[in-house]
Amino acid sequence: MLKSVCVYCGSSMGVSETHAEAMRALAREMINENIALVYGGGKVGLMGVLADEMIRLGGEVTGIIPKDLMDKEVAHEELTRLYIVKDMHERKAMMSDLADGFIAAPGGIGTMEELFETSAWSQLGLHDKPIGVLNVNGFYDSLIVLINHLAKEGFAQEKYADSLIVESDPKEMLRRLRIAATPEEKPAKPSGRFLI
Template sequence: MKSICVYCGSSVGASEVYAQGARALAQQMVKDNIALVYGGGNVGLMGVIATEVMRLGGEATGVIPKALLDKELGHNGLTRLHIVKDMHERKAMMAELSDGFVAMPGGMGTLEELFEVLTWAQLGFHYKPIGLLNVDGFYDNLIAFIEHLVSQRFLTAEQSLLMMHDADPASLVQRFKTYKPSYTNKWADHKAADKLLP
């Protein structure tokens, strides 16, 4: 586990606890010599985690589209900052540079990035760990909704396990370091699940 891509908000949110979570994750990653890959901004939780990684002597790589460079205030204190043409190139590069993916509290963009890498894992396009840092129960309702998808047979129980979650950064990073993919193929699983239907 050399690098983790962290998806998080361009806002700090309504509570200081989210920034505290971002700093705690940064501290754990630096302690474990894991580099940060993220969206390249200097605002919100993005700025908090990147600044903390750099303050502690870690490595942080940002990837930001040219159109968002001014809006998200590209971080000028990173190890490296890649400026790309659009969001598609941004997400593809972030995925390529990363050995795993963590979603911290955030908005629509964070959720979109999270579900894209989950879908890629479900389809077998990658076998990297994906997790939620569930700061102060932020993702409790999303976790419950994933369970609802399973109960309604739009997702298998095994597929739901592609999205790990933990409130403790140290525990989540440890799970990433020892992760062994067990899920293989969406279509094979659906065929097997169909045989179990009444």
């Protein structure tokens, strides 16, 4: 069940307005699908654009921000709820706990680190939630090549590389995340006693 999605994205705007447009489009689709946002709690950059659009449209937004980033990322004060935590480790763990799936949108080193840590946790069996990469205007093309290279060279299992949901369209991204977040029905165990 996909009730909330954690979105990793830049605390900067980047050079292309396309990135901000994609964040607003993602917010609209999340509202249409009745999906709550979990994110880093900042008011600046793409983080702020996404949160502002969710709030403007009446969506539920949960932010998690470390106390030492309150000023640098300018904590958003108009969220549904804002958690102030002690450090980045607690932030990422809490975002993971509160979300049913993840999307990495355009961003910098911090966004890459969050994406890779979430992927590593999946490989280690710490969660089985779907992970998406919102590939706005080919932003993540080189990263996808790198991940496939890691698999080809034997440093990542192909099933994990293949499990990343790569989409440029927010609506299709959410559709695929929802499918991936739906637990597969397992066959019922036989009842009764069998003699062999």
